[in-house]
Amino acid sequence: MIKEIKGGVTAAQGFSASCTAAGIKYKDRTDMAMVYSKVPCVTAGTYTKNVVKAAPVLWDRELTDSDKKVSAVVINAGIANACTGEEGFSYCRKTSDAAKEVLKLTDSEVLVASTGVIGKQLPIDRIVAGTKVLATKLSDTVEAGDEASKAIMTTDTHNKQIAFEFEIGGKKCVIGGMCKGSGMIHPNMCTMLAFITTDVMIDKKLMLKALREDIEDTFNMVSVDGDTSTNDSVMLLANGLAGNEEIRDENSAEYALFKEALHGVTLFMAKSIAADGEGATKLFEVRVVNVNDKAKAKTLALSVIKSSLTKAAVYGNDANVGRIMCALGYSGADFDPYRVDITISSENGTEQLVENGVPVDFDEEIATSILKGKAVTALCDMKEGSAEATAWGCDLTYDYVKINADYRS
Amino acid sequence: MIKEIKGGVTAAQGFSASCTAAGIKYKDRTDMAMVYSKVPCVTAGTYTKNVVKAAPVLWDRELTDSDKKVSAVVINAGIANACTGEEGFSYCRKTSDAAKEVLKLTDSEVLVASTGVIGKQLPIDRIVAGTKVLATKLSDTVEAGDEASKAIMTTDTHNKQIAFEFEIGGKKCVIGGMCKGSGMIHPNMCTMLAFITTDVMIDKKLMLKALREDIEDTFNMVSVDGDTSTNDSVMLLANGLAGNEEIRDENSAEYALFKEALHGVTLFMAKSIAADGEGATKLFEVRVVNVNDKAKAKTLALSVIKSSLTKAAVYGNDANVGRIMCALGYSGADFDPYRVDITISSENGTEQLVENGVPVDFDEEIATSILKGKAVTALCDMKEGSAEATAWGCDLTYDYVKINADYRS
Numbered sequence: 001m002i003k004e005i006k007g008g009v010t011a012a013q014g015f016s017a018s019c020t021a022a023g024i025k026y027k028d029r030t031d032m033a034m035v036y037s038k039v040p041c042v043t044a045g046t047y048t049k050n051v052v053k054a055a056p057v058l059w060d061r062e063l064t065d066s067d068k069k070v071s072a073v074v075i076n077a078g079i080a081n082a083c084t085g086e087e088g089f090s091y092c093r094k095t096s097d098a099a100k101e102v103l104k105l106t107d108s109e110v111l112v113a114s115t116g117v118i119g120k121q122l123p124i125d126r127i128v129a130g131t132k133v134l135a136t137k138l139s140d141t142v143e144a145g146d147e148a149s150k151a152i153m154t155t156d157t158h159n160k161q162i163a164f165e166f167e168i169g170g171k172k173c174v175i176g177g178m179c180k181g182s183g184m185i186h187p188n189m190c191t192m193l194a195f196i197t198t199d200v201m202i203d204k205k206l207m208l209k210a211l212r213e214d215i216e217d218t219f220n221m222v223s224v225d226g227d228t229s230t231n232d233s234v235m236l237l238a239n240g241l242a243g244n245e246e247i248r249d250e251n252s253a254e255y256a257l258f259k260e261a262l263h264g265v266t267l268f269m270a271k272s273i274a275a276d277g278e279g280a281t282k283l284f285e286v287r288v289v290n291v292n293d294k295a296k297a298k299t300l301a302l303s304v305i306k307s308s309l310t311k312a313a314v315y316g317n318d319a320n321v322g323r324i325m326c327a328l329g330y331s332g333a334d335f336d337p338y339r340v341d342i343t344i345s346s347e348n349g350t351e352q353l354v355e356n357g358v359p360v361d362f363d364e365e366i367a368t369s370i371l372k373g374k375a376v377t378a379l380c381d382m383k384e385g386s387a388e389a390t391a392w393g394c395d396l397t398y399d400y401v402k403i404n405a406d407y408r409s
Numbered sequence: 410m411i412k413e414i415k416g417g418v419t420a421a422q423g424f425s426a427s428c429t430a431a432g433i434k435y436k437d438r439t440d441m442a443m444v445y446s447k448v449p450c451v452t453a454g455t456y457t458k459n460v461v462k463a464a465p466v467l468w469d470r471e472l473t474d475s476d477k478k479v480s481a482v483v484i485n486a487g488i489a490n491a492c493t494g495e496e497g498f499s500y501c502r503k504t505s506d507a508a509k510e511v512l513k514l515t516d517s518e519v520l521v522a523s524t525g526v527i528g529k530q531l532p533i534d535r536i537v538a539g540t541k542v543l544a545t546k547l548s549d550t551v552e553a554g555d556e557a558s559k560a561i562m563t564t565d566t567h568n569k570q571i572a573f574e575f576e577i578g579g580k581k582c583v584i585g586g587m588c589k590g591s592g593m594i595h596p597n598m599c600t601m602l603a604f605i606t607t608d609v610m611i612d613k614k615l616m617l618k619a620l621r622e623d624i625e626d627t628f629n630m631v632s633v634d635g636d637t638s639t640n641d642s643v644m645l646l647a648n649g650l651a652g653n654e655e656i657r658d659e660n661s662a663e664y665a666l667f668k669e670a671l672h673g674v675t676l677f678m679a680k681s682i683a684a685d686g687e688g689a690t691k692l693f694e695v696r697v698v699n700v701n702d703k704a705k706a707k708t709l710a711l712s713v714i715k716s717s718l719t720k721a722a723v724y725g726n727d728a729n730v731g732r733i734m735c736a737l738g739y740s741g742a743d744f745d746p747y748r749v750d751i752t753i754s755s756e757n758g759t760e761q762l763v764e765n766g767v768p769v770d771f772d773e774e775i776a777t778s779i780l781k782g783k784a785v786t787a788l789c790d791m792k793e794g795s796a797e798a799t800a801w802g803c804d805l806t807y808d809y810v811k812i813n814a815d816y817r818s
Contacts, residue, residue: 049739050735050738050739051737051738051739051740051742051743051744051746052734052735052737052738052739052746052766053738053746080731082731082734082735083731083734083746083763083766083767083768084767085747085765085766085767117729117731118729118730118731118732118734118735119730119731119734119763119767119768120768230731230734230735230738308717308809308813309813312809312810312812312813312814313813313814315810315814316813316814316815318814318815320526320527321527321528322489322491322492322526322527322528322639323527325461325491325492325527325528325639326459326461326491326527326639328460328461329459329460329461329462329639330457330458330459330460330461331460333460334460335460337460337461337462337492338494354492354528356494357461357492357494358492358493358494358528359492359528359529396810396813397810398807398810398811400717400721400810401721401724401805401806401807401809401810402807403721404717404718404721404722404725404805405721405722405724405725405727406722406725406727
């Protein structure tokens with residue numbers, strides 16, 4: 001049994017966090033955070049597939065791909081440290097060195113992560129000073145995790161964290177995490193930073209396998225704007241303090257339970273990021289069911305979730321179902337348009353809009369009321385097989401344009 | 410030598426046009442148009458690759474793929490006749506039948522085209538009545554072509570037409586046309602209707618070859634919003650009245666000249682559609698040069714032109730060049746990010762923003778002034794080969810959201 005508990009990145013045993021205002025870009029708010037484990041962790045990471053990778057992505061990938069253990073993560077918001085060349089990469093090393101020195105790490109390493117404007121160099125002196133402050137403020141309270149999750153926000157409107165508790169072999173285990181992400185969000189390791197901590201004892205390879213499989217159905221099914229960032233990273237740190245027998249068998253019940261708990265964290269994060277998309281007024285979910293192939297179901301769902309015209313109609317509470325049909329049609333997947341049924345639903349009700357590819361005479365008032373919900377789902381029944389996929393996004397609003405027309409200032 | 414002349418669809422010998430207000434959706438404006446050739450035409454057509462194809466696309470494709478000749482095109486704006494099943498297809502036949510009857514066509518056919526809302530049935534009685542009116546109002550004047558090009562607009566802010574004159578074997582030849590398109594515009598036969606007429610005598614197969622090759626570098630390099638419509642159609646009608654010896658040799662100078670004139674028409678149309686994208690305040694052009702492969706150059710150019718974040722920054726006159734680097738990076742094409750140079754230009758000047766993948770210390774004021782131009786170009790030099798591609802689009806604005814949040818009402 002998996003139970004949601006309070007907290008996020010500090011929920012699991014042995015993890016602490018802190019934050020500080022280093023003055024990188026924002027005024028009057030925190031903009032750096034540290035996550036620390038008193039016992040070095042095995043790690044797994046998945047990163048952006050963008051050819052233009054931020055410096056910290058290169059730094060972290062090398063580290064999580066190695067057998068080295070990790071004790072801390074240093075994160076900054078405001079500047080992404082992307083398109084910054086060798087100078088940018090050297091700043092990852094300087095940040096890590098500062099953290100290692102002040103945390104007195106001798107046989108474990110430090111991950112770094114950045115989010116914000118592309119193409120500017122970090123004010124490295126302030127980052128190094130901030131790192132030293134962070135090390136002095138570490139705390140394992142729920143509040144410390146909460147504050148850390150606020151410090152990593154950019155255009156996010158609220159912080160995002162979650163934690164779950166479960167048992168393995170009689171030992172209490174916890175997995176929790178925090179993430180940020182609002183704009184530049186699109187599949188291929190969606191545009192965000194996520195830090196997941198757990199006290200489970202688990203084999204590194206198996207943990208990476210679980211993470212890689214999981215993100216295909218969660219983070220990689222989110223799109224806010226179709227732009228895949230340079231900085232997308234999900235990092236999973238396990239310090240083993242739960243005291244369970246190490247999970248080593250991918251066919252074991254324990255591994256299945258760990259995967260389920262991990263999925264609870266990542267699903268929450270994916271949906272939270274979608275719902276808090278830049279300028280969004282609601283979560284938009286597209287479920288494509290009864291498809292003859294899973295990959296095709298994903299292609300169809302992502303095509304609808306990415307459609308600017310559909311997203312603008314969802315914003316306007318306009319049941320313009322032709323746009324969903326159109327977006328299915330240009331997805332690149334082949335199907336019989338005259339088989340498709342489309343039904344929309346939200347906390348305000350359910351209404352079928354299309355039967356066998358042709359709009360039915362639905363009630364516009366009911367449809368508008370449904371679209372006014374905070375979480376709107378479009379269910380597309382392709383009636384050709386048994387595979388399905390779900391994608392998450394949001395509506396396209398004036399505020400999205402406003403936020404992005406002058407992001408740098 | 411190819412010379413631009415006045416007019417559009419009625420510029421070539423033997424072509425006339427008309428329009429009428431049939432009351433399909435809009436009030437106080439014309440919404441139907443007819444193009445007619447007094448001599449039956451050979452035709453070529455290219456259509457949307459969307460799986461969900463509008464009824465008129467199915468109708469026209471069958472016709473232009475056959476050896477049948479065509480004397481007229483009937484177009485309506487307001488309802489797209491897409492997702493309308495067999496009933497919708499039967500309305501194409503009814504419209505064609507009405508036109509054939511009143512135009513007394515016995516051995517030539519009628520193309521039909523629709524643009525507007527998806528998923529609604531046409532008011533066929535009004536369409537048939539309108540078709541009959543259109544046949545009585547045909548005129549070969551420049552004004553008649555002009556008025557026809559206004560009648561086919563939907564969210565377009567102005568009509569779009571052009572014509573060119575050239576000589577083949579001492580005979581004056583003309584090619585001209587009109588198009589519409591503003592939203593739901595994206596490669597794969599971009600979302601629009603284009604009607605091109607010429608009095609050149611040319612072999613049908615050669616004409617189709619010219620059209621197919623041409624649209625790859627013009628219409629299919631346009632994106633307003635990434636949504637590929639159900640109705641995209643380009644139709645080319647040639648009645649042969651120029652009296653030139655029929656063009657039959659694809660290696661002839663005459664064929665090259667015809668292609669050049671056709672390209673003049675399509676390039677104008679593609680750029681006009683991009684600049685008049687829904688809500689657009691400016692034309693945005695992306696040129697990607699010195700790439701080692703033409704297809705890759707197109708992939709890169711289209712990725713930038715489609716990037717919502719880049720488009721919003723262009724709207725805000727914000728030289729946020731990280732977004733262009735990011736969009737190149739997630740295009741799916743592989744390249745060395747630390748080789749890329751990026752320069753922006755417009756009627757207000759030129760400024761280099763990126764050298765070898767890293768932003769240079771450019772003048773923000775100059776960059777903002779350039780971005781305030783009516784036609785802004787981003788030149789991305791990949792420094793790896795000699796292929797290049799250009800894509801056209803526009804900025805992403807509040808008005809795009811406004812127009813599409815409540816399109817149907």
